[in-house]
Amino acid sequence: MSQIVAILISTLVLGSIYGLVAIGMTLIYGTLRILDMSQGSMVMIGGFVAWGVLVVANSDPVVALVAAFAATFVLGTFTQLISVQPLMSRRSDLDFEMVTFITTFAVAIVFSNLALQIFGPFQKDVPPVISGSVSIIGQNLSYQSLAMAVTSIVLMGALGLFLARTRWGLAIRAVAQDLDAARTMGVPVGRLYPLTMGLASALAGIGGVFLGAQFFASPTAGDLPLLEALIVVIFGGLGSLSGTLYAAYAIGFIQSAAIVTIGETWTLPVLYGVILLVLIFRPYGLRGNPSEARL
Amino acid sequence: MTDAAPILDVRGLWAGYGDSIVVRDLDLSVGAGQTVVMIGPNGHGKTTFLRAVCGLIRPVRGEVWLAGERVDGRNPEAIAGMGLVHVMQGDGLFSDMTVEENLLMGAFPTTSWGARQGALERAYGLFPLLRERRGQRARTLSGGERRLVGLGRALMREARILLIDEPSLGLAPVMIDTVYGAIREIRERLGTTILLVEENFTHIGGVADVVHVVEMGGIVRSGSLEELSNDRTVVETYLGSL
Amino acid sequence: MNDASRVGKLPKLSAGSRLGIVALIAIVAAVPVVYTNHYVLTFLVTALITLVLNTSWNFVLGIAGVWNFGMLAIYAIGAYSEGLVMLHTGMPAPIAVLLGGVAAGAFSVLLAFPTLRLFGIYTSLLTFSFAQVVQFVIVNDPKGLTGGSFGFPTVKGLYPNLGPLAQLRAYYWTVLAVVVVATFAVAWIRSSRLGIALRTIRDAPAYAAARGVSPLKYRMLAFAISGFIAGVAGGLYLSYNQSITSSVMGLTPMSIDVTMLVIGGLGTLFGPVIGTGLLTFIQQALIDYPGVQLSILGTILLIIVVFVPGGLVGLISRTRRRLSNWVEEDETALPTTEEAARSTEAGT
Numbered sequence: 054m055s056q057i058v059a060i061l062i063s064t065l066v067l068g069s070i071y072g073l074v075a076i077g078m079t080l081i082y083g084t085l086r087i088l089d090m091s092q093g094s095m096v097m098i099g100g101f102v103a104w105g106v107l108v109v110a111n112s113d114p115v116v117a118l119v120a121a122f123a124a125t126f127v128l129g130t131f132t133q134l135i136s137v138q139p140l141m142s143r144r145s146d147l148d149f150e151m152v153t154f155i156t157t158f159a160v161a162i163v164f165s166n167l168a169l170q171i172f173g174p175f176q177k178d179v180p181p182v183i184s185g186s187v188s189i190i191g192q193n194l195s196y197q198s199l200a201m202a203v204t205s206i207v208l209m210g211a212l213g214l215f216l217a218r219t220r221w222g223l224a225i226r227a228v229a230q231d232l233d234a235a236r237t238m239g240v241p242v243g244r245l246y247p248l249t250m251g252l253a254s255a256l257a258g259i260g261g262v263f264l265g266a267q268f269f270a271s272p273t274a275g276d277l278p279l280l281e282a283l284i285v286v287i288f289g290g291l292g293s294l295s296g297t298l299y300a301a302y303a304i305g306f307i308q309s310a311a312i313v314t315i316g317e318t319w320t321l322p323v324l325y326g327v328i329l330l331v332l333i334f335r336p337y338g339l340r341g342n343p344s345e346a347r348l
Numbered sequence: 349m350t351d352a353a354p355i356l357d358v359r360g361l362w363a364g365y366g367d368s369i370v371v372r373d374l375d376l377s378v379g380a381g382q383t384v385v386m387i388g389p390n391g392h393g394k395t396t397f398l399r400a401v402c403g404l405i406r407p408v409r410g411e412v413w414l415a416g417e418r419v420d421g422r423n424p425e426a427i428a429g430m431g432l433v434h435v436m437q438g439d440g441l442f443s444d445m446t447v448e449e450n451l452l453m454g455a456f457p458t459t460s461w462g463a464r465q466g467a468l469e470r471a472y473g474l475f476p477l478l479r480e481r482r483g484q485r486a487r488t489l490s491g492g493e494r495r496l497v498g499l500g501r502a503l504m505r506e507a508r509i510l511l512i513d514e515p516s517l518g519l520a521p522v523m524i525d526t527v528y529g530a531i532r533e534i535r536e537r538l539g540t541t542i543l544l545v546e547e548n549f550t551h552i553g554g555v556a557d558v559v560h561v562v563e564m565g566g567i568v569r570s571g572s573l574e575e576l577s578n579d580r581t582v583v584e585t586y587l588g589s590l
Numbered sequence: 591m592n593d594a595s596r597v598g599k600l601p602k603l604s605a606g607s608r609l610g611i612v613a614l615i616a617i618v619a620a621v622p623v624v625y626t627n628h629y630v631l632t633f634l635v636t637a638l639i640t641l642v643l644n645t646s647w648n649f650v651l652g653i654a655g656v657w658n659f660g661m662l663a664i665y666a667i668g669a670y671s672e673g674l675v676m677l678h679t680g681m682p683a684p685i686a687v688l689l690g691g692v693a694a695g696a697f698s699v700l701l702a703f704p705t706l707r708l709f710g711i712y713t714s715l716l717t718f719s720f721a722q723v724v725q726f727v728i729v730n731d732p733k734g735l736t737g738g739s740f741g742f743p744t745v746k747g748l749y750p751n752l753g754p755l756a757q758l759r760a761y762y763w764t765v766l767a768v769v770v771v772a773t774f775a776v777a778w779i780r781s782s783r784l785g786i787a788l789r790t791i792r793d794a795p796a797y798a799a800a801r802g803v804s805p806l807k808y809r810m811l812a813f814a815i816s817g818f819i820a821g822v823a824g825g826l827y828l829s830y831n832q833s834i835t836s837s838v839m840g841l842t843p844m845s846i847d848v849t850m851l852v853i854g855g856l857g858t859l860f861g862p863v864i865g866t867g868l869l870t871f872i873q874q875a876l877i878d879y880p881g882v883q884l885s886i887l888g889t890i891l892l893i894i895v896v897f898v899p900g901g902l903v904g905l906i907s908r909t910r911r912r913l914s915n916w917v918e919e920d921e922t923a924l925p926t927t928e929e930a931a932r933s934t935e936a937g938t
Contacts, residue, residue: 088711135892135896136892136896139896139897140895140896143899146899147899148655148710150710150711151657151710152895154711154714155848155852155891155895156891156892156895156896158845158848159849159888159889159891159892159895160888160892161888162845162884162885162887162888162891163884163885163888163889163892165884166881166882166883166884166885166888167885169881170881170882170885217449220452220456220459220461220464223445223449223452223453223456224453224456226442226444226445226449227442227445227453227456230442230443230444230445231440231441231442231443233404233424233436233440234436234440234441234442235442235453236403236404236423236424236425236428237402237404237424237425237428237433237434237436237440238428238453238454238456238457238501239425239428239429239456239457240425240453240456241425242425243423243425276841280722283715284715284719287711287712287715291711318730321722321726322722322723322726322727325719325720325722325723325726326723328715328716328719329704329716329719329720329723332704332708332712332715332716332719333704333707336707336708336709336712337709337712338712
């Protein structure tokens with residue numbers, strides 16, 4: 054019983070944070086048709102911003118969240134402008150997915166190397182956003198984890214509202230569904246693409262603040278979240294927001310169950326094993342469809 | 349022809365995809381309040397012409413003037429921002445968005461929320477069917493309903509000129525009448541300047557001020573609908589039948 | 591020149607180019623005779639081993655167009671298999687290297703099956719997952735065969751009876767020979783029916799299917815061949831270093847190898863040679879600034895992909911074409927997709 058509760062709690066926490074990081078990748082894939090390999094860097098940068106605000110400047114968590122959001126928004130926009138936008142006009146002449154996979158990966162290499170130069174290879178402890186914990190049926194749930202889950206869920210909800218209700222949110226979905234038609238409506242794609250990537254990066258940056266507090270800030274702190282987000286988006290089917298959400302919690306569950314039952318070291322191999330199986334039987338993920346990866 | 353400067357003025361336009369040029373040296377002008385119709389068989393460059401005018405493809409040569417400003421070479425969002433509204437072939441609806449969301453996209457350049465809601469009410473007033481379907485996803489609509497959403501969306505913002513690409517394409521005859529009823533409504537009630545493309549004369553009665561016959565990417569005959577449809581050579585040579 | 595009769599032959603080279611290639615091989619082969627600095631030679635042997643790996647990776651990634659990011663795992667499988675053969679049987683090292691290649695080829699063929707139904711990015715995730723699982727198994731091997739994270743137990747090299755310099759030279763020439771053989775093999779395969787079929791499957795899958803070009807058969811062959819070459823590269827690595835850890839298949843080596851391939855020109859014949867050579871040179875030049883190496887490599891990668899499509903080989907052929915109307919052998923002598931499809935059809 055207590056194992057089940059532990060698994061469920063952990064599923065909620067892990068699934069929410071995966072969802073937050075992965076939903077940005079889905080947003081980018083749906084709109085720009087690229088797999089953004091720099092998303093992990095944004096998690097890493099979010100962690101360092103949190104460390105800078107909370108430890109160096111000794112300021113409070115809200116400032117850290119806002120600063121991380123702003124910093125990764127700007128860097129995400131910048132990444133799009135240098136690694137994707139210049140290729141946009143040649144979209145049809147090249148293997149756009151592969152080329153942007155490589156260029157965003159190149160940016161990620163540079164970001165983590167720069168972080169290594171600036172902050173050094175050692176892990177930096179980030180204090181929890183909130184301290185204390187609550188007990189649920191005998192299982193400890195730290196406020197930090199709870200805050201992480203709640204913030205992630207709130208942000209994902211806010212993203213959903215933004216996409217459903219606002220002018221720019223509708224424009225993002227319109228571009229994802231029919232680029233030509235959206236342009237004839239007057240949607241400035243030259244501005245919309247970088248902003249979309251900025252927004253997605255900012256979500257990962259927020260995730261980075263929590264992950265940094267959960268673990269630590271380090272130049273490689275984004276690698277694992279990137280892999281996990283990749284697994285989630287592909288498991289859920291690229292470009293499908295609802296698929297991403299299901300997949301985030303499914304992956305969170307698999308991982309939690311693996312941690313609780315067979316131990317920490319086995320979690321990633323189990324995940325990869327599951328992915329191998331899923332891709333063998335469902336080549337486009339749970340909800341994906343190659344021809345209509347739409348938001 | 350009106351005396352004032354034309355809303356749309358196209359001079360010596362060449363356009364196509366890659367190496368294949370489909371529009372060859374085409375001249376055309378549309379005056380304010382006019383409805384100009386281009387008629388011609390499939391594959392003779394009408395759709396390509398519209399796509400070149402609205403900026404979706406870059407013309408190879410020639411000039412496009414919109415309300416006295418040269419716009420060829422600009423991107424489609426900039427041209428759209430100048431008041432050119434394009435109802436694309438096959439509607440160009442956002443299939444996974446609802447009818448209302450599709451309509452709101454038509455008003456994207458309007459930044460004020462209130463103004464967009466006003467435009468929405470106006471579109472619903474003109475086409476009450478859209479209000480009934482407002483929450484439905486575009487992909488679940490019938491062909492005729494989709495076309496009406498496309499037209500309604502085009503009315504969501506002030507149009508200096510409205511380009512409509514084959515509104516009768518793929519529709520049942522009853523629906524075609526409804527769609528043309530809507531176009532007539534737009535023309536008469538709103539006085540919108542329209543450039544319309546069709547495959548034949550059948551449906552454009554009572555709509556067209558000027559008709560151009562397009563063949564092989566150029567205009568071969570022009571005149572009023574009456575003149576042209578009574579001209580046996582035009583009908584037989586270019587259109588096969590009425 | 592592009593007709594079906596050319597299928598199955600090496601790209602026709604002008605006498606000048608042939609002479610150039612022979613001269614290049616001769617010059618590279620002469621390096622350890624003239625230059626005996628131990629440190630530099632060690633470095634060059636490693637670069638040549640990387641080149642063998644890159645040649646096979648280029649084949650599967652660039653020519654077959656399959657997003658295989660599990661190549662380093664195949665490479666590691668080759669190395670570990672060779673090591674196990676060496677350790678547990680009395681077989682001579684060269685045979686062990688070849689057996690390592692065979693084992694790697696076999697694993698590679700296994701990996702080919704699930705990729706058949708996948709596209710682009712999905713393939714990359716699957717193959718990458720495969721690599722992660724392989725790495726995990728190697729590190730956490732319960733039976734202690736692989737040495738876990740401490741690395742494989744020391745094995746004997748290929749030339750245990752030679753002195754230090756002679757040994758280094760022997761490795762240099764051995765690996766160089768493998769590079770030459772692998773490059774020519776890939777060149778030959780590229781214009782053979784297999785290569786044409788692969789490129790048709792890559793560029794026009796529907797056409798390939800309509801013509802009965804079996805993706806299963808050809809992709810398995812491609813994976814087998816590339817796996818074998820990569821496995822041999824892994825075996826050479828182990829023999830040369832006499833030990834190996836699972837870090838050879840980490841993210842950093844992968845980034846560097848991908849950078850080499852892309853900078854040289856993915857899918858071209860001499861891309862891996864140029865990319866590996868240039869990047870090795872840059873790495874060497876930056877040896878005193880290890881911190882910024884990756885930043886600079888990442889920046890170069892970004893600039894090349896954005897501004898120099900087709901990598902340096904693409905740039906060179908475009909420049910040459912602009913200089914004269916001379917036909918560029920490396921690229922243009924090959925049939926285009928349509929012609930390729932036609933000649934495949936003719937051959938089937």
